[in-house]
Amino acid sequence: MKQTLLFLFLLCGSVMLYSQSSNSFNERYKLLSQKSTADLIQIFPNPATDYIQLSNSEEVKKIVIINMVGRTLRVFEAIEDQKLYRIGDLPRGMYLVQIIGDKNKIITTKRVKKQ
Numbered sequence: 001m002k003q004t005l006l007f008l009f010l011l012c013g014s015v016m017l018y019s020q021s022s023n024s025f026n027e028r029y030k031l032l033s034q035k036s037t038a039d040l041i042q043i044f045p046n047p048a049t050d051y052i053q054l055s056n057s058e059e060v061k062k063i064v065i066i067n068m069v070g071r072t073l074r075v076f077e078a079i080e081d082q083k084l085y086r087i088g089d090l091p092r093g094m095y096l097v098q099i100i101g102d103k104n105k106i107i108t109t110k111r112v113k114k115q
Contacts, residue, residue: 038108041099047113050088052097057081059107062100068093090114 065074
C-alpha cells in the first residue's frame, strides 16, 4: 500500500513537472523566435577605422556616437541602408552607438571599438 501511494505521488509530481517545463520551453522558444528590431540591427565593421555602417536600418532615424565619459560626439540623421558614417577623425578607443527610432526612442545601444 505504501509503495503504491509513493508511486502515485511520484507519478503525479513528474507529470506536473513535465507540463510546467514544456510550457516554459514553449514560451522560451517563442521569445527566441521573435527577434526584436534591436537584435536585427548590426553595426559593422567592428572594430572600425574610418567609418561604420548599419544593417537593417529601416526603423532607424538617428545614430548618436557617445564617448565613454558620456559626451555626445556625433549625431547622424537621415539614416539609409548601405550608407557609410565617417568616424575616422575620432580618437582611438571605445564608443557607444545609440540607435534611435521614431519619437526619439532609443532602440538599442551598442559598443564600437575605434582603431
